[in-house]
Amino acid sequence: MLIEALFYVFGAILIAAALAVISARNPVYSALALVMCFITSAAIWLLIEAEFLAVVLVLVYVGAVMVLFLFVVMMLDVNLAELRQGFTRFAWLGWLTALAVILEIVGVVWARGGLGIDAGRGATPTAPTYSNTLELGRVLYTRYAYPFELAAMLLLVAIVAAIALTMRRRPGLKKQDVSRQVAVRRADRLRIVKMDAEKRS
């Protein structure tokens, strides 16, 4: 009962935050609303005892990805009027996407109902000794070890590609060479000039 009430509370917050993401006038507000979305979905995942996924969602998206997003959005001077221009022109595409997503969700719920899983009933509570994290780790490193490693390799390739794309070597680029900075001696920088004292006039 309490869990269901909490689910509806978090669900309402989630929908409100998601609407705020696309309707907020200020892009910084949009980014912050997206943070809110992630946190509430993590809370909903906690309700179905998927604590590992919930915490990782907050860790990865709220803790790292959205910080960078916010970083960029705050730095950019976004022209809002220009941004709003195509809003209604592409509305049909948005509606179409939303429809597709809704159909998919309904399909999944319906299919799971067909498999004999009561999707409307919520998660079955697990034993207190059951550790979601442990079980996930066990499966990931045994049964799905190769797909897991493959995903890791893909991410690595993506990182390398991103760095390779953005690393430009312009001619005449000034760079710091720390070992040279450290190795500097007084004689390299400082010259003591002997001077006769000025005569008092």
Added chain:
Amino acid sequence: MLETLATTWLSLPDYARSTVWIVVITVVLIICVALLTLWERKVIGWMQLRRGPNRVRLFGLLPGMGQPFADVLKLLMKEVVIPTNSNKFLFRLAPIIALVPAFAAWAVIPLSPTVVVSKADAGLLYLLSLTSMGVYGVIIAGWAANSKYAFLGAMRSAAQMLAYEIAMGFALVGVLMATGSMNLGTIVRTQEGGLLSWNWSWLFPLLMVYFISGIAETNRAPFDVAEGESEIVAGFHVEYSGIAFALFFLAEYANMILISTLTAVFFFGGWQGPLQGYPGLGDTFLGQPSFLWLFLKVFCLLFLFLWFRATFPRYRYDQIMRLGWKALIPVTLVWIGVEMLLAVYRIGPWSRPWFQ
């Protein structure tokens, strides 16, 4: 009297006991922050051959004891100035966002063998995610103030925290490998057996990396470029006054205590006694696990924070980035490799029975 109290305490439902502990921890933590600010000023004063604050007495106790409370009172009385062109909503929200993760993290920290608010199994991940959320307060404060200095401070802080979080996470991966659990209570329990079986001995490089990243993560000297007075006035909280400023201060010091506690839990055996299992002295209180040991460890680690502040000059921004990405992260990666070998050959913590 005491017995009836104990029986009513035990007969209380779980949520009631948790609530009581949450209130107790929060209040004690706030008082600790107040005393820590005083201790910092005293210690740095002594290091610089000054006396530190010595005017305000509290109930005629030590001179200076009342200083933090007088400061809080002063800050409470002051006007909270909200800049005209700031984003008023976010400007007010930022100190709260900075404060919440610093306190919420205490939910999973085992304070003594029996006292822990939540025995969460993913406690370590929970801590990582909360410490990574601390940066929001800083960024939002810097942006909402609509001031160049504040914004520069926020940008610096965001980049720094992201960089050091990774090193911190990798260091914790090492702890995870050595203890085989993400539950903080279990992490402490696996370090059982006295001084030398705590994690610091086999994970020494990781301890260094973790503590250094912790100092960077809390924006303390020598990593305090986010509020570097000589360059950007006061950084992200330059526009804050009165109690709003005090909240940032509170969050910073609460985070210091948190990082010290976590270092104690992960690397110094939390509430384990130092001479546990040693013949003779191990049977006395020196070998008994208790909150006292955690407190002592945290106290020593907090002293390091103050000591560093009084000793080191501030890092240059590019040096901070270099240290984070090019020194600390490689160290953790190498040590995780070393740990793999140790684990395969069952050396050190991996020779313990629960890894067989």
